[in-house]
Amino acid sequence: MSLHEFYNPELYEMKVGISPRVGPLYLSALHHLAPGSTVMELGCGIGDVLLPFARLGHRVHGIDSSPEMLRRFQERLTEEGLGQQAELHRCMLPDLPESVPADAILMPYDLISHLLDDSQLTELFMNCRRISKPDTELLLDVARFDVAYLGSLAGPTGSLTRAHGIYDYVGDHCLNISEQSRYTPETGVLSCTFRYEELDKSGRLVTTWFRELKLYPRRIREVTAALELAGFATVRVDDTPFPDGMDHFLVHARVAHG
Missing domain, CATH: 3.40.50.150 (Vaccinia Virus protein VP39)
Incomplete structure (x- = not known):
């Protein structure tokens, strides 16, 4: 990873x-x-x-x-x-x-x-x-x-995990992408971590990596x-x-x- x-x-x-x-x-x-x-x-x-x-x-x-x-x-x-x-x-x-x-x-x-x-x-x-x-x-x-949406991502139980889907990748591989996001009202920052699972044509996991993004709505x-x-x-x-x-x-x- x-x-x-x-x-x-x-x-x-x-x-x-x-x-x-x-x-x-x-x-x-x-x-x-x-x-x-x-x-x-x-x-x-x-x-x-x-x-x-x-x-x-x-x-x-x-x-x-x-x-x-x-x-x-x-x-x-x-x-x-x-x-x-x-x-x-x-x-x-x-x-x-x-x-x-x-x-x-x-x-x-x-x-x-x-x-x-x-x-x-x-x-x-x-x-x-x-x-x-x-x-x-x-x-x-x-x-x-969206106040209600951002509020739902705040606090100790506010983290949201959602699936983005599976996308074609290099060769006959594909990427299974998901995201975990959390909003911190004290700073106004929305923190997003994206998970990328590279799968081969049989669906076997090849590797996993992450990308992070911080936003200020x-x-x-x-x-x-x-x-x-x-x-x-x-x-x-x-x-x-x-x-x-x-x-x-x-x-x-x-x-x-x-």
Whole structure:
């Protein structure tokens, strides 16, 4: 048994796990962008959200803390002949690259929940404001803050274990994935441990490994207040366009004027 790095390009590209993909949602929300616009994604991973913007001729900037995820994204760009339209940056949020003015800034998959401190969220939004133009659009999604659900995961008996399912893996092997989660109200942190059991074609256990993830769920009003503090105005909060399995809000914001 071993503890693996959470961000694994191989598993992500194989779409192992229960999270739906939101790339088409962001592409649709920004269909009006002028040709050749600069689109930045924070937490870009292997490029599933950002790559379609490059295919449309936009200039893309991908930000991620994982060198392995960025390496795979660069390979995909090169394979499609789009390397000249992209710049990839390894950064640990809330830091952002200097002097990269963007027409659109994207934060998919409740990225901000990975910031476990409110001061980090404020700093991130202020850094986004620093690289924004007067008409820059900022889009992010936020999971609905479900008080009853999070409360059920708190306390000595609050841990939840759930099965994610069995997924095809390398060769004729498969992965049986389960998750154990616990919420700590005192810190606001949701701690998730994922268990991966690799099975051969006869169903025999080959190996087991774990990945850990800590999240800080936030109420939508906390998010919009932090945006306003950083100099953005909330244009719209929409909960209708998400695929099944994602109870999220999509937040549209722009630089505040006046």
